[in-house]
Amino acid sequence: MSLLVLADDPARPDGVVVQEVTDRGEGGARTAVGSSELPDLVAALEVTRPRWVWDDTARWYPPLLAAGVRVERCHDLRLCHAIVRRSATCDGSGLALAPPGPWDGPRPGEPEPAALTLFDDPVHAPPADTGEVDVVAELGRQLAAVSGSSSPGRLRLLLAAESIGALIAAEMQHDGMPWSTDVHDGFLTRVLGARPRGGGRPPRLEALAGEVRRALEHPSVNIDSPPDLLRALRSAGLDVTSTRTGEIRELDHPVVAPLLEYKKLARLLSANGWSWMQEWVRDGRFRPQYVPGGVVTGRWATSGGGALQLPASVRAAVRADPGWRLVVADAAQLEPRVLAAMSRDQAMAAAGRQADLYQGVVEAGIVETRQEAKYAMLGAIYGATTGPSAVLMPRLTRAYPHAVALVEEAARAGERGEIVSTRLGRSSPLPGLAWQDLVQRAESEDARPDDVRAARGRRREWGRFTRNFVVQGTAAEWALCWMAALRRRLLAVDGRPHLIFFLHDEVMVHAPAAVADEVATAVRDSAVEAGRLLFGASRVDFALDVSIVDSYDEAS
DNA sequence: TGACTGCGCGCC
DNA sequence: AGGGCGCGCAGTCA
DSSP: OOEEEEEEOTTOTTEEEEEEEOTTOOEEEEEEEEGGGHHHHHHHHHTTOOEEEESOHHHHHHHHHHTTOOOSEEEEHHHHHHHHHHOGGGTTSHHHHSOOOTTTSOOTTSOOOOOOSSSSOOSOOOOOOOSOOOHHHHHHHHHHHHHTSSSHHHHHHHHHHHHHHHHHHHHHHHHOEEBOHHHHHHHHHHHHOSOOTTSSOOHHHHHHHHHHHHHHTOTTOOTTOHHHHHHHHHHTTOOOSSOOHHHHHTOOSTTHHHHHHHHHHHHHHHHHSHHHHHHHEETTEEOOEEETTOSTTSOOEEESTTGGGOOGGGGGGBBOOTTEEEEEEEETTHHHHHHHHHHTOHHHHHHTTSSOHHHHHHHTTSSSSHHHHHHHHHHHHHTOOSHHHHHHHHHHHHHOHHHHHHHHHHHHHHHTTOOOBOTTOOBOOOOOHHHHHHHHHHHSTTOOHHHHHHHHHHHHHHHHHHHHHHHHHHHHHHHHHHHHHHHHHHTTSTTOOEEEEEOSSEEEEEEEGGGHHHHHHHHHHHHHHHHHHHHSSOOOOOOEEEEEESBGGGOO
């Protein structure tokens, strides 16, 4: 298989260069063309099934798609750099040891991502070096790092999956989700009332606001302002400390019902109302921008349109074109299954041998109810320390010692400030400098009790993050492999069925009705393939719920 | 006016 | 109860 590097032509402002490269990263023959000729050139070269190497899929692929050209595979240097730079499986490589450079920043034109959630500072601030980047040299550094990795095969799989993910993200944005503005508008009008002409509240929302004001005997309260609303609630004699839904629901007062309804509908209006529809739906397609690798754990993020949080109530607007169907599939209890496979916990794998893993835990006699099984499992993966979930932990530990040990070890490593890694070698970031300072301060001879207490809290907090990282991150790898396998299988199905949506553990394919069953089979086969790719001959089943429907809300 | 933060809530 | 997100709004400060 050949590697073809695609890059700007340093000799020509509007030119691009395609260069053959060996699998050791040595450059060969070059072809220079103007960028308008690129789609034809790529289409011609694609018959040899090369792997395209470029700095950024989101930069090169959309124009190719717009010109009707698809590529089979690529190596996205920017995404792969981020993985290789941090991976503990090649932490002695030249790439890992190099000072931050142009490959470490955000994509040109994008804002610096917010610092790594949980506490302050990013580890390093890369220089805003916009100088020319040497694409072939970077490929060489990455290939060298991979061959020197302690798990080169897994890392290679991760980089391939991440890169195919970037292709899929661009293709899904290009194709879009079929979206019925009629259905959406009908739903909004039914629950909110007619769309107001000049902004302002729709009738139903206005009526609820009036009810809230009357119940509070406060005609001027601004319900949309949490502080204002909080003051009004308290002056009505209600003992609340916030305006959270959970807290309001516990009250016994006439304001409760209209206020909760108001909050629900106001949320719908602002997040997925008419202005959202106007901004994000064009020509009957919703085209969210996906951001592969946008989350530290390897999950995708989206920017704009909130595609990762389409509320159930508006999913009816996602409708297949006439003569087409939607094949919707989600992985059932993905994270527990991933944990069972990673830890080779045969007892937990046995519980997952049936379609509902939680029910399997009940039938094994570990807990009484499905709800308890779910709480216990999520508590193990998220690190519950109190509440009903924590109470169930001892039973879970006895029943599934290997699985629980794996997440406990990840948590302990995080508490010590160490790095943890996923199955394929994506590694966690180090905690921020403020974290390290505090922890160090708390260990000194004359540490203040306040610092000691705070440091313990911070350690546990980071431990919960690393505990979850290994499971969430490996689940994200499974999902990438699932999608990559599915994309390849779909190429062999007639009528060009195509992926149109992906959400952590769920995929949607828009398919001609005649091949919908064939697509559903491909979805299932791909899940089996993903399990094999990640875990080899594991005895864990990755169960799916698959539906063939006309609109998204009909999916189970 | 615009950048930024905290809150609340939608999704997995 | 615990992990990961994005977004819109209100409020604040420059």
